[in-house]
Each structure stands twice: as structure tokens, then as C-alpha cells.
Amino acid sequence: SLDAAPFLPDTAEGRSDLDELRRAAAGCRGCGLYENATQTVFGEGSPGGRVMFVGEQPGDQEDRKGHPFVGPAGRVLDRALAEAGIERGDVYVTNAVKHFKFKRQEGGGKRRIHEPPSAAEVRACRPWLLAEMRLLDPDVVVVLGATAGKALFGSSFRVTKQRGRLLPLPDLEKIGTPAAGRELGAEPPERADTQIVATIHPSAVLRAEDRDAMYAGFLDDLKVVASALG
Ligand code: URA
Ligand code: SF4
Numbered sequence: 001s002l003d004a005a006p007f008l009p010d011t012a013e014g015r016s017d018l019d020e021l022r023r024a025a026a027g028c029r030g031c032g033l034y035e036n037a038t039q040t041v042f043g044e045g046s047p048g049g050r051v052m053f054v055g056e057q058p059g060d061q062e063d064r065k066g067h068p069f070v071g072p073a074g075r076v077l078d079r080a081l082a083e084a085g086i087e088r089g090d091v092y093v094t095n096a097v098k099h100f101k102f103k104r105q106e107g108g109g110k111r112r113i114h115e116p117p118s119a120a121e122v123r124a125c126r127p128w129l130l131a132e133m134r135l136l137d138p139d140v141v142v143v144l145g146a147t148a149g150k151a152l153f154g155s156s157f158r159v160t161k162q163r164g165r166l167l168p169l170p171d172l173e174k175i176g177t178p179a180a181g182r183e184l185g186a187e188p189p190e191r192a193d194t195q196i197v198a199t200i201h202p203s204a205v206l207r208a209e210d211r212d213a214m215y216a217g218f219l220d221d222l223k224v225v226a227s228a229l230g
Contacts, residue, residue: 002124004030008131018047018135021128025098031124033099033117038063043094043132050229051086052138053077054129055095056147056201060112063100068093076202076215077144084222090229092136096151097125122151123176130172138194140228141169145201152196156181159198164221166228167196197225 007028009020022042028034041058044067053069061071069077081091101121102112117125129151133141143149149157153170154177166188170180189195199221200214208214 002031002120003127004028004125005127006030008127018043018132021131021135025128028098028128030127031099031121033097033101033121036102037099039066040098041066041068041095041100042098042128043092044068045092046089047092047136048089049092049136050090050139051092051142051225052133052136052140053091053093053142053144054148054151055093055144057095057097057117058100059114059203060100060102063102063112068095072206073201073203076205076218080202080215080219080222083219084226086222086226086229092132092138094129094132096122096129096148098128099125117147119150119155122147126151126176130175134172140225141194141196142222142225143196143198145199145204147201149198151176152180153184154178154181157184157198159200162198164197164199164217164224166224167198169194169196195228197221197228 007024007030009024025040025042028040041062058068059071062068097117101115101117103115105111105113143152146159149159152175162184168183168186168189170183174180200218205211205214205218
């Protein structure tokens with residue numbers, strides 16, 4: 001079945017670091033998405049970053065440039081980070097799925113239209129996300145939208161229900177399973193543990209009829225992140 005695990009480097013004894021993971025991910029064929037995409041877009045940012053942002057998958061520009069959140073959604077995120085007072089040096093950004101999934105415009109046009117990854121593709125790619133999380137060991141993980149939420153908490157995750165408050169990080173062994181979803185009802189975690197804050201995906205701001213209200217809600221959620229960082 002689809003799985004990135006065979007492509008991961010040996011992570012025993014801390015012998016792997018984020019650069020080694022990135023090099024290995026460049027050759028991943030854990031699911032079919034590598035076939036049509038330009039390249040693997042791995043996570044990037046400060047290796048000492050205390051906050052890890054998890055998006056869905058690279059978009060068109062990210063796929064071409066090879067870096068996460070460098071297109072329109074990235075500009076919304078950058079603005080909100082600055083306004084919430086979260087420092088760039090504290091941030092690592094990545095995606096639940098590392099390859100761009102798209103379809104060609106009807107009639108053979110050049111435009112590539114984003115398609116959401118399937119649950120099987122999210123599951124296949126999850127070993128990379130877990131490895132990044134283990135190595136970075138962030139204080140706060142920010143879930144950007146439903147795909148990232150389901151990648152961590154399983155299919156019962158709902159952004160509208162979970163956004164803007166501190167959630168516990170499930171045991172890494174349970175991540176993505178129904179057991180992780182059941183932990184969403186648990187008490188907010190102690191500050192010493194990794195905390196999760198869920199919010200909307202920044203591209204939802206761009207699609208919204210009332211962009212200002214959508215952006216204001218996004219910024220409010222990032223202020224919860226900023227205060228968790230202290
Ligand atoms: N949307 C995402 O979820 N991730 C990116 O890197 C860019 C757009
Ligand atoms: Fe591997 Fe993830 Fe790319 Fe699929 S999407 S080929 S699992 S890196």
C-alpha cells in the first residue's frame with residue numbers, strides 16, 4: 001500500500017537531521033503524487049523553531065520553486081505572523097503532503113488546478129511529517145485547515161469546532177487514528193508539553209466573500225499561538 005516509510009533515513013540514535021530528511025524526501029515515491037509534480041517540497045525554517053505550521057500540500061508556485069508557502073497563501077500567512085508578533089526565526093513551515101496534486105484545466109490549458117489529496121495520500125506522506133515533528137520538537141504545532149487537522153487527529157477533526165484553543169498533541173503512535181480524534185475532548189495540555197492550535201487555511205481567506213472578517217479570525221487564532229509561546 002501507499003507509504004513513505006521505506007524512503008525515510010535511519011532515524012535511530014538521533015543520527016538523522018532535518019537536512020538529511022529533506023534529501024531523502026527528494027526521492028520519495030511513497031505514493032503516486034511524485035509522478036506529475038515538479039519536485040518534493042519539504043518543510044523549511046528555523047531548526048530551533050518553537051512553532052511548526054502544517055499546511056495541506058504545496059501549491060502551484062511552491063511546486064515550481066521548491067519552497068513551502070511562497071505563493072498567495074504564504075503572503076497571507078506572513079502578514080498574520082507579523083501582526084500576531086510571531087518571529088520568523090521561531091517558525092518552521094511544512095505541509096501534510098509534500099507533493100502538489102493538481103489537474104489540468106479543461107481543454108488542455110496550461111493552468112494547473114489544485115486538487116485535495118486523498119486520505120490515502122495523506123496517510124502515505126505522514127511519516128515525513130512525524131519525522132519532522134520528532135526532530136523539531138516544537139512547543140506549538142499550528143494546524144492550518146482540515147487536511148492538516150485530519151492528518152494529525154483523524155477523520156473526526158473539524159476546524160470550526162477545534163480552532164483557536166489549545167489542544168493536546170496525541171501520542172505520535174496514535175496520530176491520524178480515531179484514538180487521536182478521541183483525545184480532542186481531553187483537557188488542554190500543560191504548558192510544558194507540545195500544544196496544538198488549529199485554525200483555517202490561509203487560502204480560505206483569499207477565497208472568502210468577506211476576506212476582512214476571515215482574516216481577522218485567522219489573526220485571532222495566531223494570537224493564541226503567540227501567547228502560548230509566551
Ligand atoms: N498551501 C499549502 O497548504 N501549503 C503551501 O505550501 C502553499 C499553499
Ligand atoms: Fe512521498 Fe509524500 Fe510525495 Fe507521496 S506526496 S511521493 S508520500 S513525499
